[in-house]
Amino acid sequence: MAERSLSFEMALQELASLLQRIALTQSTDYVANDDPDHDAIEKLAATLATEDVQLYYQIALQGRQDIGLAPDEYAGFTMTLLRMIAFAPESNTNHPAVLPVATQLPAAGGLKKKQANTDWSGLIAALPLSGMEQMLAHNSELIAWHDGRIELRVSPAQRHLAERPYKERLENALEKHFGTKIRLEVSIATGVNNTIAELQNYENMQRKSVAAAAINNDPFVQDLIQNFDARVIVSSVKLNDNGERR
Numbered sequence: 001m002a003e004r005s006l007s008f009e010m011a012l013q014e015l016a017s018l019l020q021r022i023a024l025t026q027s028t029d030y031v032a033n034d035d036p037d038h039d040a041i042e043k044l045a046a047t048l049a050t051e052d053v054q055l056y057y058q059i060a061l062q063g064r065q066d067i068g069l070a071p072d073e074y075a076g077f078t079m080t081l082l083r084m085i086a087f088a089p090e091s092n093t094n095h096p097a098v099l100p101v102a103t104q105l106p107a108a109g110g111l112k113k114k115q116a117n118t119d120w121s122g123l124i125a126a127l128p129l130s131g132m133e134q135m136l137a138h139n140s141e142l143i144a145w146h147d148g149r150i151e152l153r154v155s156p157a158q159r160h161l162a163e164r165p166y167k168e169r170l171e172n173a174l175e176k177h178f179g180t181k182i183r184l185e186v187s188i189a190t191g192v193n194n195t196i197a198e199l200q201n202y203e204n205m206q207r208k209s210v211a212a213a214a215i216n217n218d219p220f221v222q223d224l225i226q227n228f229d230a231r232v233i234v235s236s237v238k239l240n241d242n243g244e245r246r
Helices: 008-028 038-047 050-069 073-086 120-126 131-138 156-162 164-178 196-216 219-228
Strands: 141-146 149-154 183-188
Touching: 008 038, 008 050, 008 073, 050 073, 050 196, 120 131, 120 196, 131 156, 131 164, 131 196, 149 156, 156 164, 156 183, 164 183, 196 219
Parallel strands: 149 183
Antiparallel strands: 141 149
C-alpha cells in the first residue's frame, strides 16, 4: 500500500464500511446484488461472530479518529489492525499470549465429572479465598491436574506467591471444596500468561475499547471533537461493577 501511495486512512474507512455491510447481512440476511464484494461479505458474515464484527467496527472507527495522533498514517493503520488481532477470538489468532482464556481442568481421579470439567477461573471464584492465597490463584497458570495432583506455575516477578504458607492455604481450600486429598505444586517459569489476572485484564481492555468507541460516537462528544478539538482518553474510561462505562 505504501509503495502504491494508497491512503491508510481511506483503507480504514473502507474496512469500516465492509464491516458495516457484514453486520447488516448478519442481522437481515441482505446483501446488495450489485455489491462487488457480495460473495466475500456473505462468506465473512457466516464465518465471523456478530459480536466480533461489532468490536472490529468500533476499533476501525476509533483507528480513523486516532490516525491523526499517530506518528504517521502507516503507524496508525497498523496499530489499528494489531488492536483487532489482540482482541480476536483465540481460535482465530496465533497469539495465545495476548488472549488468555479460562483453562479447562483435565479429568482428575476421584472427582465428580461436573467438578472435573470446571474451568480454573470458575473454580477459583467458587472458593472462599482471600489474601495471598487468592493472589496465588489469580496470578498462576494451571499446567496439569492428574490423580489429585495440581501443577501451577508463576512468573519470576511473582515468585513470592510460591512460598509454602500461601501454597498450603490454597491447597487446603481445594481439598475442602473437592472433599479429597490434593497435592499442589507451584513452579516458577517465564512466559506465564494464561492466568485469571490476565484474563480479567483482557476483558477490561475489551470493554474499555468498546466503551470508548461508543463515547466517541455520541453526538455531544462528536460536537466537542469537531468544534473544540477534544478527544476521548481511553485510559480515563471507568467501568462500573456491571461493566458499563461511566
